[in-house]
Amino acid sequence: MYTLPHLLAPLRLDRWQQAECWPGAIIDGIAHYPSTPPRLLYSPIDRQEHGQLLPASAVEVSAAVGCAIVAFEAWRTVPAPRRGELVRRIGEAVRLHKTQLAQLITLEAGKIASEAEGEVQEWIDVCDYAAGLSRQLHGLTIASERPQHRLLEQWHPLGVVGVISAFNFPVAVWAWNAMLALVCGDAVVWKPSEKTPLCALAATALVLDVLRDFGDAPAGLIQLVQGDAVVGDHLASDRHIALISATGSVAMGRAVAQHAATRLGRSLLELGGNNAAIITASADLELAARAIVFAAAGTCGQRCTSLRRLFVHEEIADALQEKLITAYQHLNVGDPRFATTLIGPLIDDAAMKRMHAALAQAEIEGGRILIGGGQVRVGGNVPDGGCYVRPALLAMPEQTDVVHDETFAPVLYLMRYARLNEAIALNNAVSQGLSSAIFTTDLREAGAFIGPAGSDCGLANVNAGTSGAEIGGAFGGEKDTGGGRESGSDAWKNYMRRATNTLNDGHALPLAQGVRFG
Structure with a gap:
């Protein structure tokens, strides 16, 4: 029978534990222990306490977003295949720790062993998928109606992606978003469920270990902010978040969408399903x-x-x-x-x-x-x-x-x-x-x-x-489910911005639609 202490050593979570309290935020790889009241952590298996979490404050959320912006500005110019190499290495690290991660999911979310292992396998699979995708972020060449003109369509990195995930898939849903976002040239700020904070710490720890050994990766690509809905509201309301991807209840999704809409921000919602x-x-x-x-x-x-x-x-x-x-x-x-x-x-x-x-x-x-x-x-x-x-x-x-x-x-x-x-x-x-x-x-x-x-x-x-x-198919639904799509197919386009370019390689300047001026 496995226990929490048995799992911490290989995942190196013990380096962040402070008097049985866990940090509310990991910003630029540094633990932040806010002065907010601690929240007790229990396993659904037997309701035994296994620590306390100090939720992130609004200050920590803003700091995490700020650090992610700096990281994005460097990461966006790294060639996409090189970004794919980082994600491939993350997948290898997850493979090495699949058993410990799955057991941690069981302890914190209550999943049986095979389902917990299947969830970690989803993370591995999406790493493989994203690594291959890094050489296939294709645009288009479009025929122009004007002589000696052509139209190009390019896809560029989007910015900082905020991810809000639910307890029932404490690792996989974040990975669907984060691994694609990294390959697309984005930085990620993650707000996990307050019911599964140790799974989030473990996932963050593994990624940070890979980032430290990867020469091209700037510090701050992956940030973690933990807490309740207030933390999620801060994240969704931050105008520097280019995309907020939220998975959970319909009520939560409505709140996130409203916060994002007030600043005309993008939201990707994967919500309830009856x-x-x-x-x-x-x-x-x-x-x-x-x-x-x-x-x-x-x-x-x-x-x-x-x-x-x-x-x-x-x-x-x-x-x-x-x-x-x-x-x-x-x-x-x-x-x-x-x-x-x-x-x-x-x-x-x-x-x-x-x-x-x-x-x-x-x-x-x-x-x-x-x-x-x-x-x-x-x-x-x-x-x-x-x-x-x-x-x-x-x-x-x-x-x-x-x-x-x-x-x-x-x-x-x-x-x-x-x-x-x-x-x-x-x-x-x-x-x-x-x-x-x-x-x-x-x-x-x-x-x-x-x-x-x-x-x-x-x-x-x-x-x-x-x-x-x-993971190969786009995942998501319609109506109150939110309309978002994550993971496979062309879901990667959510994490990039599209630019249409007109190129004139001639000496004349014909106008479109036959317009004449002058």
């Missing part, structure tokens, strides 16, 4: 059941891509319902440090209260709990203090008000439908638009779902669950 799956009459039910259980119960339902709503064709609803009940009966809930555990704890008491409130409201609205929903008794591999719950499966008469809300917990609402167009309309009827899925063996049904009149989500999968996105 995700649905449609199970058609032709679906492979064994395949569907496996995908449903992981998507709904994995990470204790605390993914933005977790499955919340299930629309099942009336012809096969009874059969699938029985399969799901059987599968839920065999889900091992408990301490995520045990190899046999499949479901770890909810992050805190507030999350458990929200789950219980949603279940109670669902019953008021006509729902029936088929299995799960209760708190798991202490004993065996279930330690005292943690919020351990049984994933809940409910049969709902229709898509009621509670189903329209995203409960960040393992709650799955099962509803029946008769026609595919009805199910697609139900999928699209909520305000969020992140991830969706259809299970079918009918090519026409699959085509309808992923077509322009189908799912309105940013992710629309066929015979695959709603969670488990790969």
Whole structure:
């Protein structure tokens, strides 16, 4: 069984610990211990205290942004392939410490071992992706209507990127943003979740170690400021932040967007997802059941891509319902440090209260709990203090008000439908638009779902669950999910600015659109 002290030495976090307090900011590689009141840190596994955090102040946030500006001004002129080499080396460092990082994620976020390791692998994968991307930041040559003229489109480094990340992916989401930003020539100021500060310190420590050994990298490329929403508000409001990328709840995203909008700043938002799956009459039910259980119960339902709503064709609803009940009966809930555990704890008491409130409201609205929903008794591999719950499966008469809300917990609402167009309309009827899925063996049904009149989500999968996105594709959603895209495809363009150049290599000065002057 691993413990926090066991993990600190290889990650070198102990060099920043001061009388069991952790710094609220790492600015230019130097720890800052503000005089603000400390915040106690607990593990969701057993609610045991493992230190205190001294949140950053507005002064520290401004200092971090200022140092990042200086670093950006030097980094933007370093050739992109050289910037890619830095990110490649970061990936190698993460590979060396994958086990320790994953175990720290388990201790601080409550993820089971395989999911925690998968999250660190995402960081490694995005480093590989970004390193290759550093030689492919292509612009365009565009035909001009004027003789001896040409148009060029170039992409230049953007500036300082602010990143606000959530507890459920305490390392990966920052890496999606930061590794691409570094390759694109930007500096990064990171405000992580106040619930997972040690994961952020560990990630920062690894990157700073690589930066110190990299000759072309200026000090200050990566800055860390920790604390609650007030710190995030300061970051979003700073006019020197060229892009604020925020991942978390819809309410948080709205606040960030409003702060950025007052200064006409750019924001990239990846917010809540009330995700649905449609199970058609032709679906492979064994395949569907496996995908449903992981998507709904994995990470204790605390993914933005977790499955919340299930629309099942009336012809096969009874059969699938029985399969799901059987599968839920065999889900091992408990301490995520045990190899046999499949479901770890909810992050805190507030999350458990929200789950219980949603279940109670669902019953008021006509729902029936088929299995799960209760708190798991202490004993065996279930330690005292943690919020351990049984994933809940409910049969709902229709898509009621509670189903329209995203409960960040393992709650799955099962509803029946008769026609595919009805199910697609139900999928699209909520305000969020992140991830969706259809299970079918009918090519026409699959085509309808992923077509322009189908799912309105940013992710629309066929015979695959709603969670488990790969880094090669752009990740994000529509409507209240924020519209942002992170990670793969052309998401790198978020972190750069576009410049259109007109080049005249002749002696005449013809005007566009045939305009004549003089």
